[in-house]
Amino acid sequence: HADTAMYHAKNQGRNNCQFYSAGLSRTVYENLMLESALRNAEERGELSLHYQPQFDLTTGRLIGAEALVRWLHPELGSISPAQFIALAEESGQIVKLGEWVVRNTCRQIKQWLNQGLKLERVSVNVSALQIQRGNFADSVGQILRETGLAANFLELEVTESFIIEAEQSFAILDALRQMGVELAIDDFGTSYSSLKYLKRLPIQRLKIDRSFVQDIPNDLNSNAIARAVIAMARSLQLETVAEGIENSQQRDFLMAEGCQCGQGYFFGKPVPVVEFTQLYLAGL
Numbered sequence: 001h002a003d004t005a006m007y008h009a010k011n012q013g014r015n016n017c018q019f020y021s022a023g024l025s026r027t028v029y030e031n032l033m034l035e036s037a038l039r040n041a042e043e044r045g046e047l048s049l050h051y052q053p054q055f056d057l058t059t060g061r062l063i064g065a066e067a068l069v070r071w072l073h074p075e076l077g078s079i080s081p082a083q084f085i086a087l088a089e090e091s092g093q094i095v096k097l098g099e100w101v102v103r104n105t106c107r108q109i110k111q112w113l114n115q116g117l118k119l120e121r122v123s124v125n126v127s128a129l130q131i132q133r134g135n136f137a138d139s140v141g142q143i144l145r146e147t148g149l150a151a152n153f154l155e156l157e158v159t160e161s162f163i164i165e166a167e168q169s170f171a172i173l174d175a176l177r178q179m180g181v182e183l184a185i186d187d188f189g190t191s192y193s194s195l196k197y198l199k200r201l202p203i204q205r206l207k208i209d210r211s212f213v214q215d216i217p218n219d220l221n222s223n224a225i226a227r228a229v230i231a232m233a234r235s236l237q238l239e240t241v242a243e244g245i246e247n248s249q250q251r252d253f254l255m256a257e258g259c260q261c262g263q264g265y266f267f268g269k270p271v272p273v274v275e276f277t278q279l280y281l282a283g284l
């Protein structure tokens with residue numbers, strides 16, 4: 001059995017440090033174990049979604065949320081998406097996992113709307129591989145039909161690296177936009193995307209990466225980058241969403257520069273659905 005073999009290899013590695021770096025073998029072993037555990041995570045009910053609120057910076061009004069996947073393993077505890085999304089991408093599981101995230105988010109938005117609760121949209125992270133493999137646009141269309149959700153309530157966040165790697169996938173984004181789905185570029189500024197793509201892509205929003213937001217207003221370079229991104233977005237008629245706002249100075253700076261929306265611990269951490277409903281939707 002592969003798992004058992006890995007287990008023995010790991011133990012031997014520990015006893016024979018001259019042959020194996022314990023750190024390396026542990027990582028390989030853990031990754032294999034996690035990857036196989038992830039295959040069953042959905043049916044075992046270990047996956048859930050947390051929602052982080054997004055606000056209009058000027059009016060303070062709630063716009064909606066970003067859905068963030070969570071994995072609670074019975075023995076290992078909660079495993080960060082930074083870890084398991086990469087594994088899911090390497091193993092191809094991201095297609096199924098990503099579909100689960102889209103379906104569950106759409107069901108949740110529909111339920112909120114049915115309860116008479118008001119929100120503009122909820123965004124879902126989509127990995128490049130998810131778009132490249134499988135029929136992503138068809139699958140999203142199918143989910144919208146089966147949940148009866150109007151497409152404009154769903155926003156998909158794709159990363160900048162996707163734009164660089166996958167020019168051939170632009171057609172898929174076009175198809176999604178045709179359906180009425182909203183599109184945003186996530187973590188904007190962290191890769192070296194060509195600006196000419198920004199004009200060609202059917203996107204509505206840029207999300208300013210947290211790494212720029214976190215040093216506002218003391219780091220002049222971060223201020224300059226945030227200012228430039230907001231100005232460029234405006235001239236391309238795109239909205240900007242700042243991520244990782246942790247204090248009022250950051251909020252005030254971004255607002256003054258014309259950034260429309262924001263999210264971050266200053267407003268609220270990602271929370272389970274019941275909490276999100278109580279904290280952000282029930283009073284409206």
Ligand code: C2E
Binds near residue numbers: 082243244270
């Ligand atoms: P992201 O899409 O850039 O999401 C923002 C991350 O920043 C989230 O981490 C969120 O919890 C965290 N965050 C939000 N506000 C603050 C803040 O004020 N301060 C700090 N320090 N952090 C803040 P999380 O939930 O651990 O997700 C990490 C990444 O994993 C996400 O980055 C996204 O790239 C990926 N991810 C999460 N859920 C999914 C998913 O369903 N599908 C895919 N493909 N990727 C996902």
Ligand code: MG
Binds near residue numbers: 066125157186
């Ligand atoms: Mg995101």
Ligand code: MG
Binds near residue numbers: 186187207209243
């Ligand atoms: Mg982001």
Ligand code: MG
Binds near residue numbers: 187209210243
């Ligand atoms: Mg980010």
